[in-house]
Amino acid sequence: QVQLVESGGGLVKPGGSLRLSCAASGFNFTDYYLSWIRQAPGKGLEWVSYISGSTSYTKYADSVKGRFTISRDNAKKSLYLQMSSLRVEDTALYYCARDRNDGIVGRYFDYWGQGTPVTVSS
Amino acid sequence: DIQMTQSPSTLSASVGDRVTITCRASQGISSWLAWYQQKPGKAPKVLIYRASRLESGVPSRFSGSGSGTEFTLTVSSLQPEDFATYYCQQYNSYPWTFGQGTKVEIK
Numbered sequence: 001q002v003q004l005v006e007s008g009g010g011l012v013k014p015g016g017s018l019r020l021s022c023a024a025s026g027f028n029f030t031d032y033y034l035s036w037i038r039q040a041p042g043k044g045l046e047w048v049s050y051i052s053g054s055t056s057y058t059k060y061a062d063s064v065k066g067r068f069t070i071s072r073d074n075a076k077k078s079l080y081l082q083m084s085s086l087r088v089e090d091t092a093l094y095y096c097a098r099d100r101n102d103g104i105v106g107r108y109f110d111y112w113g114q115g116t117p118v119t120v121s122s
Numbered sequence: 123d124i125q126m127t128q129s130p131s132t133l134s135a136s137v138g139d140r141v142t143i144t145c146r147a148s149q150g151i152s153s154w155l156a157w158y159q160q161k162p163g164k165a166p167k168v169l170i171y172r173a174s175r176l177e178s179g180v181p182s183r184f185s186g187s188g189s190g191t192e193f194t195l196t197v198s199s200l201q202p203e204d205f206a207t208y209y210c211q212q213y214n215s216y217p218w219t220f221g222q223g224t225k226v227e228i229k
Contacts, residue, residue, distance in 0.1 A: 045158075045166065045209055045220040061217050095165055102172055106213035108156035110177070112165035 002026040002111045004096050009116030016086050020116055022079040022096030029077040030054045033099035033107060036070060036081045038092035039115070046092075049081065050099060050107075064090075086120045093117050124148050124212050128221035134229040139200045143224045145193045145210035154214040157186055157195045160223075161206045169208075170195065200226070 008020040020036070035050040049060045049070040058070050069082040079096050094116050097109035125148040135141050145155065153173040158166035168177045170186035173193055183198045197204055205228055210221040 044222045045211070047218040047220070059216060100171070102213065103154060105215070106154045107218075108168060108171050108211060108213050109158075109166070110168055112167075114165055 002098065004098065004111060004113035006094065006096050006113045006116035009094060009118045011119045011121065012086055013122055014086060014088060014120055016120070017082070017084040018086065018118060020081040020083065020094055020096075020118070022113055024077045024079065024096075024098075027098070030074050033101075034072065034079045035097045035099055035109065036068075036079075037095045037097055037109065037112075038090075038118075039095070040089075040092045043092075048094070051079070083118070086118075088120050091118060091120045123217055124151060124215060124219050126210055126212055126219050126221040128208075128210060128224045130224060131222065132225045132227060134227045135200050136229045137200055137202055139229075141197045141200055141226060143195045143208055143226075145188075145195070145221050147191045147193075147212055147214075150190045151212045151214035153189045154212060155186075155188070155193050156211045156213065157184075158209045158211065159204075159206045160209065166209060197226075 003025045005023045012018050030053045033052050036048040051058050051070045067085045071080045096113045098111040099107040100110040127146045129144045155173045157170040160166040169180050169184050174186045185196050207223045207225045209223050
């Protein structure tokens, strides 16, 4: 069955860096776009970034553009999020999710990991 | 960015009740809308995509409708396991955006 397992979260000071990982299994990894989605404590969901399957085309939310970098290693079936210049407002539970194509451009999220927590605090 | 607004923010209901949650988009999104259910401490789970299509494995008591800017999620007969927070998400244009959530509580 499809599994997504995140790791790498933790406590970091403002301005610091952190690298999140997501190990995937149970599906043909290169066939799917993957996204990072975050949820601040007690708040709603915010899409952060996506990466395409084999061409590694990427896109970012304005709130993280220039600070976060999404990447993937198809041989290792792993997704990454390199986060730098972290801010207090980046504090959240970070989920990796599998994108499901629907329509020409659109995608929703059909499988999610359990999330890894990131806390940015001095 | 397209803003998604859900109402109500909180809904109190009893087992067996029919409940409806509304999601409004700040501009037209055709039918490119998904609904998710999230239980405390768990990841969201997709229920509905393309506004009205039931995701595989989701009970038929869940249904979705709407197009353009106004959408609804209906639970025909609320079950104990349905008490959760529900989110809508538009995927008409980037960035994909979510509603703020509707918490369905036990009355």
